[in-house]
Amino acid sequence: xxxxxxxxxxxxxxxxxxxxxxxxxxxxxxxxxxxxxxxxxxxxxxxxxxxxxxxxxxxxxxxxxxxxxxxxxxxxxxxxxxxxxxxxxxxxxxxxxxxxxxxxxxxxxxxxxxxxxxxxxxxxxxxxxxxxxxxxxxxxxxxxxxxxxxxxxxxxxxxxxxxxxxxxxxxxxxxxxxxxxxxxxxxxxxxxxxxxxxxxxxxxxxxxxxxxxxxxxxxxxxxxxxxxxxxxxxxxxxxxxxxxxxxxxxxxxxxxxxxxxxxxxxxxxxxxxxxxxxxxxxxxxxxxxxxxxxxxxxxxxxxxxxxxxxxxxxxxxxxxxxxxxxxxxxxxxx
Amino acid sequence: xxxxxxxxxxxxxxxxxxxxxxxxxxxxxxxxxxxxxxxxxxxxxxxxxxxxxxxxxxxxxxxxxxxxxxxxxxxxxxxxxxxxxxxxxxxxxxxxxxxxxxxxxxxxxxxxxxxxxxxxxxxxxxxxxxxxxxxxxxxxxxxxxxxxxxxxxxxxxxxxxxxxxxxxxxxxxxxxxxxxxxxxxxxxxxxxxxxxxxxxxxxxxxxxxxxxxxxxxxxxxxxxxxxxxxxxxxxxxxxxxxxxxxxxxxxxxxxxxxxxxxxxxxxxxxxxxxxxxxxxxxxxxxxxxx
Numbered sequence: 172x173x174x175x176x177x178x179x180x181x182x183x184x185x186x187x188x189x190x191x192x193x194x195x196x197x198x199x200x201x202x203x204x205x206x207x208x209x210x211x212x213x214x215x216x217x218x219x220x221x222x223x224x225x226x227x228x229x230x231x232x233x234x235x236x237x238x239x240x241x242x243x244x245x246x247x248x249x250x251x252x253x254x255x256x257x258x259x260x261x262x263x264x265x266x267x268x269x270x271x272x273x274x275x276x277x278x279x280x281x282x283x284x285x286x287x288x289x290x291x292x293x294x295x296x297x298x299x300x301x302x303x304x305x306x307x308x309x310x311x312x313x314x315x316x317x318x319x320x321x322x323x324x325x326x327x328x329x330x331x332x333x334x335x336x337x338x339x340x341x342x343x344x345x346x347x348x349x350x351x352x353x354x355x356x357x358x359x360x361x362x363x364x365x366x367x368x369x370x371x372x373x374x375x376x377x378x379x380x381x382x383x384x385x386x387x388x389x390x391x392x393x394x395x396x397x398x399x400x401x402x403x404x405x406x407x408x409x410x411x412x413x414x415x416x417x418x419x420x421x422x423x424x425x426x427x428x429x430x431x432x433x434x435x436x437x438x439x440x441x442x443x444x445x446x447x448x449x450x451x452x453x454x455x456x457x458x459x460x461x462x463x464x465x466x467x468x469x470x471x472x473x474x475x476x477x478x479x480x481x482x483x484x485x486x487x488x489x490x491x492x493x494x495x496x497x498x499x500x501x502x503x504x505x
Numbered sequence: 506x507x508x509x510x511x512x513x514x515x516x517x518x519x520x521x522x523x524x525x526x527x528x529x530x531x532x533x534x535x536x537x538x539x540x541x542x543x544x545x546x547x548x549x550x551x552x553x554x555x556x557x558x559x560x561x562x563x564x565x566x567x568x569x570x571x572x573x574x575x576x577x578x579x580x581x582x583x584x585x586x587x588x589x590x591x592x593x594x595x596x597x598x599x600x601x602x603x604x605x606x607x608x609x610x611x612x613x614x615x616x617x618x619x620x621x622x623x624x625x626x627x628x629x630x631x632x633x634x635x636x637x638x639x640x641x642x643x644x645x646x647x648x649x650x651x652x653x654x655x656x657x658x659x660x661x662x663x664x665x666x667x668x669x670x671x672x673x674x675x676x677x678x679x680x681x682x683x684x685x686x687x688x689x690x691x692x693x694x695x696x697x698x699x700x701x702x703x704x705x706x707x708x709x710x711x712x713x714x715x716x717x718x719x720x721x722x723x724x725x726x727x728x729x730x731x732x733x734x735x736x737x738x739x740x741x742x743x744x745x746x747x748x749x750x751x752x753x754x755x756x757x758x759x760x761x762x763x764x765x766x767x768x769x770x771x772x773x774x775x776x777x778x779x780x781x782x783x784x785x786x787x788x789x790x791x792x793x794x795x
Contacts, residue, residue: 276776283538284734290727292776299769455606458603459602461603462599463604467589467600
């Protein structure tokens with residue numbers, strides 16, 4: 172355990188330092204904007220991974236929580252003029268509450284019903300965003316949402332927001348990693364792999380499902396809040412079922428059960444539509460094809476267990492190139 | 506007004522019933538959340554629309570649409586569902602969602618997002634009893650739904666093929682050991698389910714006199730799924746009753762509570778129902794089968 176940590180930590184630190192240097196190289200506002208969206212969506216994908224990848228519950232309504240977090244903190248700041256930090260954290264707590272409530276509803280219900288209930292929840296939220304005119308301003312959406320400011324420092328440029336998102340993503344990543352490596356995370360995995368066996372091992376399956384939902388909803392909520400303060404505009408059309416599916420695909424593509432995978436999957440699916448206009452038009456078609464193809468040949472995505480990544484490395488081992496391991500053993504033999 | 510709401514609810518419900526029958530048959534037998542059902546039959550309905558546009562007879566057009574739905578589902582079953590049939594719950598469901606998106610984008614590519622007028626030549630006429638307005642088309646639709654329900658239950662009970670389907674729904678390995686060609690029968694079930702869906706979809710479009718992209722998912726798969734769960738998974742009678750209840754709920758909510766939030770309330774009622782009675786009103790009698 173300790174050995175693994177000491178090895179993983181410098182690697183993570185190197186990646187972090189390299190990431191922090193990106194704004195020195197990437198100057199364009201547009202590119203930074205895309206990178207910021209990648210980081211913010213990564214938090215959503217990580218929370219989806221916590222539910223689908225680690226706990227085995229299929230949730231089709233994540234963008235409803237993104238929307239709840241976004242609208243909650245936007246409305247608090249626009250109408251009640253509370254400080255950013257309060258709005259931001261309370262958005263997370265609000266989503267935790269709603270997530271726990273929804274989890275309690277799904278406590279006893281089986282897989283099919285959970286899927287259906289999350290879709291229904293997404294529809295209910297979308298209709299409320301769209302039609303509760305006095306509060307959400309309906310289809311017009313909320314405009315001029317203030318940029319976040321902490322202790323007198325306002326994150327109003329893309330570079331500043333880059334560091335804000337980077338710190339936020341790092342914190343969320345570390346938190347989710349800690350959760351998945353703890354007793355809690357192992358309990359989630361036990362529930363995913365075999366609920367009956369988990370119950371016999373003393374894990375209260377319904378309670379862990381609720382806890383999982385509530386925890387993941389916290390991260391989704393703060394990601395939604397961070398996104399809405401960045402784009403400074405909340406529209407009910409951003410929180411639809413299609414969005415949920417697209418976000419789900421980010422987690423699936425990267426690999427369910429792999430946290431770096433979620434970030435990779437998000438990066439691919441956020442950057443690709445920006446590079447190619449054609450891809451943007453056909454993005455849902457592409458996601459559909461990707462879902463079918465991946466479920467058949469690589470249900471664990473790129474970085475998941477026995478996923479595409481491991482298989483490519485496995486193939487490389489059979490190539491006649493002297494791989495590192497072979498070279499080392501060869502050296503010892505000599 | 507109350508009676509009018511009842512009539513409206515029953516006529517919307519009978520349209521949902523047609524779609525729910527095909528859905529519930531596949532759902533009950535294979536226990537796969539068929540997310541793609543609506544979008545597959547939507548392709549069939551658009552094919553029907555195209556054939557009507559080519560001045561074909563309505564019956565020919567509907568048969569063509571059914572053939573299209575049947576063929577598409579055979580292909581989809583072979584390449585998207587069969588390889589993942591035994592890999593848990595999450596994997597096949599996501600695969601089905603993928604198919605739904607592919608189908609919807611095919612429609613989007615060929616026909617675009619517009620709403621087209623849809624007319625199958627049945628003149629919609631109305632007559633009034635007291636203050637309540639009846640539509641003749643609605644009565645036809647309800648009759649067709651009930652007739653289909655009876656026809657399919659007879660098919661399942663009385664024919665050799667039907668019995669094969671029932672045994673597969675109980676245990677696939679055992680059915681295979683009994684010499685039932687499992688793969689072929691399951692493919693047939695999917696194909697027939699899609700063809701039934703096309704019939705339902707065509708009548709659905711005839712009822713609203715228009716056709717657009719959204720008939721697949723939100724008006725098709727979701728309503729059929731809700732009806733199946735309210736009525737009881739795997740029970741054809743349940744599908745029809747669940748659909749009628751769904752229609753009545755929609756009609757009453759938009760009549761007495763709110764039109765804008767209709768779907769939100771219906772979903773809310775539905776979620777409450779699932780929590781109270783998850784097995785549905787008319788659960789399939791599994792103990793009898795065994």
